[in-house]
Amino acid sequence: MSEPLLKVRDLKIGATVYPPGEKPHDIEIVHGVSFDLAPGKVLGLIGESGAGKSTIGLASMAYGRGGVKITGGEVWVNGRDILKTSHSDIRKLRGGEVTYVSQSAAASFNPAKKIMDQVVEAAVEQKKFSRKEAEARARELFAKLGLPDPDNIGNRYPHQVSGGQLQRCMTALALCPEPDLVVFDEPTTALDVTTQIDVLMAIKEAIADTGVAALYITHDLAVVAQVSDDIMVLRMGNTVEYGNTDQIINNPQEDYTQALVSVRSIEHEEKQPTPEPVLSVKGITARYKGVNFDVLHNVNVDLHPGQTLAVVGESGSGKSTLARVITGLLPPRDGEITFAGRKLSADLKGRTREDLRELQMIYQMADVAMNPRQTVGTIIGRPLEFYFNMRGSEKRKRIIELLDEIELGEKFIDRYPAELSGGQKQRVCIARSLAAKPKMIICDEVTSALDPLVADGILKLLLELQKIEDVAYLFITHDLATVRAISDSIAVMYQGRVVRYGPKSQVLSPPFDDYTDLLLSSVPEMHLGWLEEVVAHRKMESAGN
Amino acid sequence: MHPIIKMVFQRLALGLLLLFGASALIFGLTEALPGDAAQAVLGQSATPEALANLREEMGLNRPALTRYFEWLGGIVQGDLGQSLTNKLDIAESVGSRLSNTLFLAFWAAIVSVPLAIFLGLLAVRYRNRWPDKLISAVTLTTISIPEFLIGYVLVYFVAVKLGMFSPLAMINDSMSLGQKLNSIALPVIVLTMVVLAHMMRMTRAAILNVMQSAYVETAELKGLSNFQVIYRHALPNAVAPIVNVVMLNLAYLVVGVVVVEVVFVYPGMGQYLVDHVTKRDVPVVLACGVIFAAIYIGLNMIADIVAILANPRLRHPK
Known part of the structure; x- marks a missing residue:
């Protein structure tokens, strides 16, 4: 088997907490997590808030948010342990070998700078491309990600494009320096369902086209099932279950995973209208x-x-x-x-x-x-x-x-x-x-x-x-x-x-009007290949019209 | 019309309105003081008859509102009136004084503003470590010591003991720029020390506030160096609060330098104002008041406009 691109062994992460009325103290929030990611593969990290999934994602860039510190274990990227490497090597890693797509592109783009300046910054700074080459590559990525007017959209400021477009720009930002690994941290969570499908498909195709590996972090199992090869289920800093996507979705072993798979199965009997509305x-x-x-x-x-x-x-x-x-x-x-x-x-x-x-x-x-x-x-x-x-x-x-x-x-x-x-x-x-x-x-x-x-x-x-x-x-x-x-x-x-x-x-x-149909068909479903089915169905329909 | 042009015009109109209000306030306050110009002119020799005659002659018996608008009309045409004590045209005497004060303020600003922003950036870069603490301690110390004390200490040690720079900041038109700068070096240092802390701390706070944002994290995850993150990504978003405090301090450099001018015997507006306040020369005090108000309002208006221009959402609407 080839050497994995990212190899995490017994990763432990701590944070300082400031509970009201108590002295600040350190707690452990990730308790020894291990996994491998081969080049070009996608691993989904799934769990609820507090599961440590974003923290683990950022640890692959040797980064701790706020008071978060990596306290133990090993994180190997491209054959070296980045927890032991030099400061300047970490700067080469961040934005060069590993890049990051955050949940809220609206907050993660600098409001005072044009989109293009921000998209090419890492690639130019890391000397991967000249400014000119990077801009050409960015325009190519804009087109690939389905953004309107890819040649000029970079000249706009972040507030001048929509939320879904900005999330795609963020993906372009992450892919521009030709990284080996992209960490996607809930990239579609803040979007409307109908927008989510397009962004999800764009991300999936971009991953396939560029051959980049990805860590895909989300709380939505139905979403991660569409994009990842393997899934790791996390809960309160521990691995609950780790396996390939098919097994996790169709044959979950742990109770917790089963609960996640069958979430939202509330049955509610519809009541009849009364003569007198409130x-x-x-x-x-x-x-x-x-x-x-x-x-x-x-x-x-x-x-x-x-x-x-x-x-x-x-x-x-x-x-x-x-x-x-x-x-x-x-x-x-x-x-x-x-x-x-x-x-x-x-x-x-x-x-x-x-x-x-x-x-x-x-x-x-x-x-x-x-x-x-x-x-x-x-x-x-x-x-x-x-x-x-x-x-x-x-x-x-x-x-x-x-x-x-x-x-x-x-x-x-x-x-x-x-x-x-x-x-x-x-x-x-x-x-x-x-x-x-x-x-x-x-x-x-x-x-x-x-x-x-x-x-x-x-x-x-x-x-x-x-x-x-x-x-x-x-x-x-x-x-x-x-x-x-x-x-x-x-x-x-x-x-x-x-x-x-x-x-x-x-x-x-049915029969549905167009908008309700679009809305209903956009809700992610918990089975493999759903995304492709929906997109294929829509293409067929628009061809039919 | 571009909305930003509209906003800038609104600010300008508001500034003029404010200046109008300030002029009324200044005039009203000097009116409210006991005694009037006639009394001030006659001084000890004031007999009721002489007072009445002089008041008639100076038009002081007319209603205050009439006199106010006459005075305001004069100002709009550049006529600041006549000094009571030496009968000179105020506009002429103020002219050279004002340009001296602006000259001093200009050089103090040239030194202090970039220095304050640089120190603020440095403090953010090394926040909570010794460079940050040292910068805070030193600037806070200099702002805490009264400026006349710093002034006299500098005069004694730098000018007298070391023989550097002139202890008296006398300047006149026949001096070259170099000679003038040599002459005002000490007051510039004192003024810099006074305004530095305020601007530096605001720069530090404004940037630290921005450093919490997600886009700063994005910049860090691009592998940029700490200073690049601060300078390229945080500073442009902290411009508005920094400009505000810079303008407040520039205004202080113009209107608040009375003490420093007295210490260094500098022929500026402050000296001029103090001289005429003691002589109860009301027209001069009024004129100085309006000029100071105009500078204050003007600088703050510039701060407002810069803050509007610095906001990309306003500059580039959807």
């Missing part, structure tokens, strides 16, 4: 101050008591704007909203305390939706005081009840948000909204920032609570798997319009 949105047209176009056009939807209406669409479709209109933060230009049998004031100022209490909201970013200096008890207790005038032991009893309902329990009452995990924070936000005893909760992408298994837990909890409290959800999401799991009816939004609306069974059954 929320009725009629003919809403809205625009933001200072712009001269509407972001919502004549939106009509109903939500029935104790049921879930999923509003699904990509970024920019207007789904969050609809939530702002319903909450009264953005008074619409036209149309009206009926809630619990009464007409709601368009403006937040005109709403009664009862209106406010019965219509609650949960947000995507649980950690910024809570005051970091208040305990869980104070956070949940606030609506109890405000709406029900509860004090003392009565309030405490109710807080504990709510904590039990969200499956956290009394011991969390004195904790601060910083001491909670992402899923626990979102649970506290759910309890806070339930404390007001609302008729309806707007859930704005509440699971998007969470790991799949944690998100699954949150969805199950929301369904459970819906049964107990008889609360209706307006569930805003871009994720169709979530929609399938939780909704009774669905509104598909595209460019400010509802393009498809009805009971779940009807919306998700």
Whole structure:
């Protein structure tokens, strides 16, 4: 067997942590991981947040983010241990032999410099190419990655291209110096599903064309199954399972891997509409101050008591704007909203305390939706005081009840948000909204920032609570798997319009309109070759047209 | 019209409005002081009749608003009025003083701004190590010592003991540039020491803030050296806050140098202002106030405009 390009042996990585109220101390976050990567092959590193996958990826460039330090083991790249090599050799390695594609290209491109300058910088700096050669190569890569106007796009600034285009530019940046290995760190996670497919295909073809090896890091097993030869499943810094892609997907040995493969298998029976909707949105047209176009056009939807209406669409479709209109933060230009049998004031100022209490909201970013200096008890207790005038032991009893309902329990009452995990924070936000005893909760992408298994837990909890409290959800999401799991009816939004609306069974059954079809077929599926099938199918269809 | 041109014009208009407000404030404050120009002129010999006559003669009995607009009208046409004490045209006397002050401020800026930014970059490059701590300690010390003390210490040790540079910063038109620079060397050093810490620390903080960004990590992972990362990728994004503090300090170099000018007997605006404040020469004080306000507002406006121009999102809209 040929010598592997990247050989990692018993890699141990540590970090300094600063827990509140305690002395800073060092902990180990990766506990002895080993793997090989042959030239031209792709290894998928998969796991939830905190699994150590990005940390391991960066270790292959001898880099530790923040206070992260590599504390033990060996990392061999091109026949030498880069943990023992010189400082100048590491600089030759980074950007020359190994390059990096980050999750957020928008943040990873310098806003003050043109794209071309940044794409060719490493190649020129490492003396792999002259500036002229590097630019020619970059233009070639832009074309290969399917970017529009490849000859001139480099002259633009990062904010002048879209998120999906920028992610492709980042891939070009990584491939430009002809590296031996590219570390892809969640390169499509921040993109819309329909954009994700194109970027994924572009990356896959670029890997195949250039013969470069890759570490592909993601939390989405369905995505990694499309691009990698081997997969390593990681959990809390340990290897759970390591094998070829076919075996991991079709014959997972470990319980944890099986859970990942079968994630999002929630079954939810669709409920029938009732005669009297709790929320009725009629003919809403809205625009933001200072712009001269509407972001919502004549939106009509109903939500029935104790049921879930999923509003699904990509970024920019207007789904969050609809939530702002319903909450009264953005008074619409036209149309009206009926809630619990009464007409709601368009403006937040005109709403009664009862209106406010019965219509609650949960947000995507649980950690910024809570005051970091208040305990869980104070956070949940606030609506109890405000709406029900509860004090003392009565309030405490109710807080504990709510904590039990969200499956956290009394011991969390004195904790601060910083001491909670992402899923626990979102649970506290759910309890806070339930404390007001609302008729309806707007859930704005509440699971998007969470790991799949944690998100699954949150969805199950929301369904459970819906049964107990008889609360209706307006569930805003871009994720169709979530929609399938939780909704009774669905509104598909595209460019400010509802393009498809009805009971779940009807919306998700053919015949589809073009946009819903595109959206549905873009959701990655957990089988090998899915990506090629979809792309081939689309090519055929566009040829047919 | 390109949105950036619109924004720049908005800033200019705002600056003029601000200057107008400042002139009203300066005029109003001198009005509010007890006594008036007639009293100041007559001094001890003021009898009620003489005062009334002089006030009539100087037009001081007319409403304040009328006098304000007359005064403002004069300024717009370059007429700053007449000094009470020596009856000279203020615009003429201020002219040479102002150019002297600007000359000193210019050279102090030429030395201090690049030095402060370079030291800031150096401090970031070696952050929390001894070069960073040394730079912080030294600049903080120099800003903490009153500038007149630094001035006198330099005069004693450098000029008197070592015989380098002139202890008095007298300049006149017959001197060559070299002679002038030799003459102002000590005040330039003092001013540099005063403004250095502020600018250097802001540079350090602004760049450190940018160093947290993902694009700095990208630059590090390209194998660039630390200094390349800071200079090429962090500095361009820290321009706005740095320019702001640089402009504040430049304004200080012009309007705040009174003490230093007195110490070195430098014939600048500060000396001139102090002389006439003691003589209660109101027209001169008013004129100096407006000139200082104009310089202050002008420099801050430049900072605003540079910050707008430094933002690629504004410079290159979608």
